[in-house]
Amino acid sequence: MTNTVFVLNGPNLNLLGTREPEIYGSDTLADIEAALRGQAEQLGLAIEFRQTNHEGELIDWLHETQREGAKAVLLNAAAYTHTSIALLDAIKAIDVPVIEVHLSDPTKREAFRHTSYVGMAAVDCVQGLGPHSYSVALEKAAAL
Ligand code: DQA
Secondary structure, eight states: SSSSEEEEOOTTTTGTTTTTHHHHHHHHHHHOOOOHHHHHHHOOOOEEEEESHHHHHHHHHHHHHTTTTTTTTEEGGGGGGGTTTTHHHHHHOSSEEEEEEEEEEESSGGGGOOOTGGTTTTSSSESSSTHHHHHHHHHHHHHH
């Protein structure tokens, strides 16, 4: 196993900073990445930070984490969280522990966000803390 934690971000998260800031805050994804890199260095971890708007790419990247012997995955699958059985199957198909991450708390939002397919296979979940959700999740990954 390597000390690399993959941080995989799904659709529309490239627009953080301007996207519904009343829900997601004003930090950009680049801001979140920079903060996480600083924290990872202190924890002795390497970070592979990515974003895609495409479901299949997320699935390919999950498979890659297994081949690369990643320590863990922080996964904010965004809306695919609530729709993608294919993502659930991909998480179940790998041995790498996946921690589900959300900026908002989907359980306190619309009913269609209350189902999480990612959560059915993830080892843990951090949500509702804004960008801090990522740092708490990284702490959890470090402790795995
Ligand atoms: C999100 C929550 C999802 O319900 C939503 O579709 C997103 C972002 C979050 O980080 O709060 O795109 O994953």
